[in-house]
Amino acid sequence: MSEIIFHHYPISPFSEKIRLIFGMKKINWTSVMIPPIMPKPDVVALTGGYRRTPILQIGADVYCDTALIADVLDKLVPTPSLYPPAIAGLARTLAQWADTTLFWTAIAYTFQPAAMSSILGNISPEQMQAFAADRAAMRAGAPRISLSEATVQLHEYLRRLSNMLGHGQAYLLGADASIADFSVYHALWFIRRVAAVNSILDSYPAVLKWMDQVAAFGHHHAEKMSSGDALDIARNAVASDVGTTEFVDTHGIALGEQVSVMPADYAFDPVIGELVLATHNQIAVRRQDERAGTVVVHFPRLGFQMKRVG
Incomplete structure (x- = not known):
């Protein structure tokens, strides 16, 4: 290879x-x-x-x-395949939702004032301004979800994910991990790593257990x-x-x-x-x-x- x-x-x-x-x-x-x-x-x-x-x-x-x-x-x-044949179309569709809708909801929720220092570390005001300007240029004026809307939407998404995991299965679409798991996971990983905001996940133990299983794959070598x-x-x-x-x-x-x-x-x-x-x-x-x-x-x-x- x-x-x-x-x-x-x-x-x-x-x-x-x-x-x-x-x-x-x-x-x-x-x-x-x-x-x-x-x-x-x-x-x-x-x-x-x-x-x-x-x-x-x-x-x-x-x-x-x-x-x-x-x-x-x-x-x-x-x-192992990211696209098991029986669920390939569903896995891709769920992944696309996660990479867009769920991701931007997680970003709007996580980038709240209380969390900025946890996300970016001890950077100077000038570096903070540079980061904000860079992300504003990337979004090119596209509207952002407000914190209140992001919070209520995120809770609803977490309830839905909990329902998917509430039937004894290891991963979102069954016994095996698929592209859907990695796409949903990365948005929630960003929330979980920020102590100032990650308590929103505590009400969803099935989601946290599933996140631990996905994280256990590690990054290999x-x-x-x-x-x-x-x-x-x-x-x-x-x-x-x-x-x-x-x-x-x-x-x-x-x-x-x-x-x-x-x-x-x-x-x-x-x-x-x-x-x-x-x-x-x-x-x-x-x-x-x-x-x-x-x-x-x-x-x-x-x-x-x-x-x-x-």
Whole structure:
């Protein structure tokens, strides 16, 4: 197996989702720490502009968004599967809800005044301002849920999750863990790690027991690497061959054309390159960078938008 390089930072909830999948599948991985806020010059050299955390790198292939990263890891190590056949569609649908609705509810609840120092540590007022400005730029004016609304919604979601776990099963959808468990877990992990706000979970013992089971997967084994070394690996590697993959045209854009790809919900940082892959669930562009060389950047179809350049 080619070296799996994971670009992340410790308190990133979506990174925790993938770190636990490494644990579940017992995948050895290489850890590259990246800044939590911009500027992220080494990340941008790899992605061409995409700045959300985490990203996965295998040679000169760069994978964005944890939904796609999970798919890639499941193909590399099929057993145990994140998508058990009997519940695959349900697991993916629950994961998508968790990665969007539940995540933003958890963020709105956790980032309350009483919790800020616990989340970010002992940082200066200037650093606090920089963090706030960075996240405001990512959201690009999108409305946030108020604390009162986030609190009542979170309680309702926790009641529903408790109901799913209240029939003697180990995981949300049955006896085996699936992508749904890791996606729901990471949003609640972010709450649980903040002492100032985590008492909301105490009323849901079934959820806490399930969280302990998911956490027990751990992160398996990671070696450390600098971001500069990761760029060297990309520059000296050749991206995977995608030439024989089925082409799914939904935009009237041909392979080889220049396109712009960006998230559809927040962090609207476009990545421009040559379209080299378009399947029912993935888009990829080839781009050149002075430091990273020729890289192919991959995105999931869901949650992203593509446009022709020029």
